[in-house]
Amino acid sequence: MSGDGTSSVAIQRGGGAPARPRAPTGIAYFQYVLNKKLRSPTPYLMALGIGGWILIYWLFSEVWNLPRFEKMPGPVAVISDWFSRKPFQGTSIFTETYYVHIWVSVRRIMIAFAIATAIGVPLGLIMGWSRRFKDYAFPILETLRPIPILAWVPLAILMFKGLETPVIFLATLASLFVTVLNTMLGVESIDEAYFRAAGCLGSKPRQVFWHVVIPGSLPFIFTGLQISMGVAWFSLVAAEMVSGDYGLGYLILSSYVNSVTVPMVIGMLTLGFVGWITSALVRMAGNQMMQWRTRALALEGR
Amino acid sequence: MTVMSKNPAAAPAVQSGGKGAISIRNVTKIYDPGGVNVVAVDNCSLEIAPGEICMIVGPSGCGKTTLLNAIAGFHSITSGTIHLDGELLCGPDKPKAEQGADRIVVFQNGALFPWKTIRDNVAYGPIVQGRLSPVEARGKADHMLAEAGLHDVGDKYPGEVSSGMARRAEIVRALINDPRVLLLDEPYRAMDALTKSIMHEALLEMYDRTKVTIFFITHDLEESIFLGDRVVVMTTRPAQVKKIVDVRIPRPRNYKVLSSNEFRVLFAEAKDAVHEEAIKAFEAGERELA
Numbered sequence: 001m002s003g004d005g006t007s008s009v010a011i012q013r014g015g016g017a018p019a020r021p022r023a024p025t026g027i028a029y030f031q032y033v034l035n036k037k038l039r040s041p042t043p044y045l046m047a048l049g050i051g052g053w054i055l056i057y058w059l060f061s062e063v064w065n066l067p068r069f070e071k072m073p074g075p076v077a078v079i080s081d082w083f084s085r086k087p088f089q090g091t092s093i094f095t096e097t098y099y100v101h102i103w104v105s106v107r108r109i110m111i112a113f114a115i116a117t118a119i120g121v122p123l124g125l126i127m128g129w130s131r132r133f134k135d136y137a138f139p140i141l142e143t144l145r146p147i148p149i150l151a152w153v154p155l156a157i158l159m160f161k162g163l164e165t166p167v168i169f170l171a172t173l174a175s176l177f178v179t180v181l182n183t184m185l186g187v188e189s190i191d192e193a194y195f196r197a198a199g200c201l202g203s204k205p206r207q208v209f210w211h212v213v214i215p216g217s218l219p220f221i222f223t224g225l226q227i228s229m230g231v232a233w234f235s236l237v238a239a240e241m242v243s244g245d246y247g248l249g250y251l252i253l254s255s256y257v258n259s260v261t262v263p264m265v266i267g268m269l270t271l272g273f274v275g276w277i278t279s280a281l282v283r284m285a286g287n288q289m290m291q292w293r294t295r296a297l298a299l300e301g302r
Numbered sequence: 303m304t305v306m307s308k309n310p311a312a313a314p315a316v317q318s319g320g321k322g323a324i325s326i327r328n329v330t331k332i333y334d335p336g337g338v339n340v341v342a343v344d345n346c347s348l349e350i351a352p353g354e355i356c357m358i359v360g361p362s363g364c365g366k367t368t369l370l371n372a373i374a375g376f377h378s379i380t381s382g383t384i385h386l387d388g389e390l391l392c393g394p395d396k397p398k399a400e401q402g403a404d405r406i407v408v409f410q411n412g413a414l415f416p417w418k419t420i421r422d423n424v425a426y427g428p429i430v431q432g433r434l435s436p437v438e439a440r441g442k443a444d445h446m447l448a449e450a451g452l453h454d455v456g457d458k459y460p461g462e463v464s465s466g467m468a469r470r471a472e473i474v475r476a477l478i479n480d481p482r483v484l485l486l487d488e489p490y491r492a493m494d495a496l497t498k499s500i501m502h503e504a505l506l507e508m509y510d511r512t513k514v515t516i517f518f519i520t521h522d523l524e525e526s527i528f529l530g531d532r533v534v535v536m537t538t539r540p541a542q543v544k545k546i547v548d549v550r551i552p553r554p555r556n557y558k559v560l561s562s563n564e565f566r567v568l569f570a571e572a573k574d575a576v577h578e579e580a581i582k583a584f585e586a587g588e589r590e591l592a
Contacts, residue, residue: 193413196376201427201479202403211426215417292417296461 073262078269081262091251091263102270104246105236108164109278112171112232120176120228121221124183129213134184145177149235153242167239167247174235175228182224186217219293222286226279233275248274320352321387322482322515324373329382330540331368342368344540345382352387355509355516357526359576360536360544361583366519369541370485373517374407375399386482403427406476407485411492412468414460420447420471421456427479442478450474450508466497470504477512486518490525499557502528510554523576527551527568528560535575538583545575 024032037043054075060066062074081087085094092098127134127141149170156166194216198208240249248267255264287294331343342365350356358366371377373384378397385391391399406427414423424443428434434442444456450470460468469489476484490498506529509516520526526533533547547568551559559565 191413193409193411194415196374196401196407197409197413197415198430199376199401200374200403200406201475202431204430207430211418211430212415215415218417290417292419292459292461295459296416299462 071261073265078262078265082266087262089255089260089262091255091260091266098266098270101246101248101251101267102274105240105248105271106274106278108168108171108236108247109229109232112168112236113175113229113278115168115172116175116179116228116232117225120179121183124180124221124224125187125209125213125217127180128184128187128217129209141177141180145181149174149231150238150242153239156239157243163243163245167236167244170239171232171236175232178228178231179221179224182227183217183221186220186224187213189220190216218286218290222282222290225282225286229279229282230275233271233278237271320513320515322350322352323385323387324348324350324356324483324515324517325383325385326350326369326373327383327385329369329372329384330380331365331372331377332380341540343372343379344542346542347382348534348543350515350517351531353513353515354531355518355529357530357533358517358519358536359521359523359526359533359572360541361538361576361580362521364536364539364579364583365541366536367487370407370487370517370519372399373483374405374485375401403431403479404482405485406479406481406483407487408469408472408476408489410488412460412465412472412489414468414472414475416460419457419459420452420463420468423460424456424471424475424478427475431479439478443474446474446478447471449511451504464497466493466501469493469501473505473508477508477514480512481514483515483517486516488519488521491521498522498525503556505529506553506555523569523572524560527565527572528555528557533568533572535572535579538579538586544579545572547572547575 023029058075061069061072062076081089082092084092087095123137127137152170152173153166156169160166160169190212194212195208198212203211236247237249237252240247241253244250248271252264252267252271255261255267326346326348329343329346330341333340333342346365346369348356358369360366368377372379372392373386375391375398379392380397381394383390383393384399386404390396414420415426418426421440421443424447425434425436425439428439428442429436433439447453447456450473452467452471452474455463455467455471460471463471472489473484490501493501502525516529518526518529523533527547527549530549533549534543535545535547536542537544549568551562551564551568
């Protein structure tokens, strides 16, 4: 190699290799993130938003007793019962049945979501990958998918014995359609260039499936899983209201039937929090599995 | 064809003795979008010698990429034959070539797998072909990345490095397979002039080490003369070879070549041919085909 060749190496080194300061890790990183969060307006605006919302709720229902709000239990009534050792209307964080309701619902969701994901993701991957399989399966999926989940309730009760299985079946079904569709779209969204590159580099079809189809569709799959978690809760509560003995949906409806309105609102808010947590868990799992995406987005400041 | 007879398709004797001779004979490609026949490539012939850097220049949508796709095995051809080192890639009985690691494409917008680290991207070919164990392949990947001036990027994902680095890593990902031909489809199109000139020197350096045959599509005349052994100017669609400019500037070349007299003469020669076709293409105003 001549002098010219070496000079170009020098140019590359100059551009690529100056020692970069190391990014903080562990506790130092956590402190950095926390400090940055506290210096941004976000946490204060969030607190203000929540406070404002509760204030309005309180004014409407407990102070002014506006029409339509007079029967609604206000925040003071709900919170004092929710955290009371001797709840006036029977449900609080100190009563055992409250946790039974939560656990029954969460267990049903976990089973339904697991089944729907275990069937839906592979089905969607194959539908997205194989034109022929999609031709077979897509018309059926598109006909069944728009049927509202409540329309399945009588059939589910006829098909499955007991109280538990029909409820899980309905939640699974709703979640399955979303997962299949999003996974399929995920595969179809993968840039053709990646398939071509994989082909050039000597991949067999099985390897293309494993190294391109699956990782390439993960962003869509996880968006789908978050939506699917939402519809699973939606259909679970609907199913629990129709047929069930426990669960948050049952708690809400039975409280209404028995004219105890505070547990009804407690059930609703609990659903909100538990739903939020489950969907955050799905998001965290997604970020963990898609480090490549998380890191690139972080560089863009997102 | 008249153009071709004036300019014999025989390849010049560049660094011969190696592998990677491409022989394109009378290739025609007809697309039929919506039932209307569009001739993308018309009876095109071109011989590329082993170890040659052959630059293909021509107006947008003239059918350059069609040729590349036929060599790589992405698309079929309608008639004619393409041989690689005497072996038939595609011809009358086999319109579409098989894809294989002897001909590797570097794509216009980059196609490093974003979900794999740069090391795993480079190691990918030898692993899936079963030539190296994952450990060996990753070791070789690190070695080749370092050789290409890409230190400390093996653990990063493509989304974390500059486009220039990603493109260089993509070329390393191709070269680790020891291909016979490297097919580059306007790889530096989206880059600024400064990055581009560094990319050019890096590519030439990798070429000097490997002497791989390079089929390089570009719009950029300066790039084509700086890098190429020959510049093949294509006509507007349907694509034929309009003119072949031999670039006899000695290697290794560096950026100082750009201001030499020889370079200016070649540039003017190629420019006239390209300009004529560009006007024809503009007046035809047809939509570009892939």
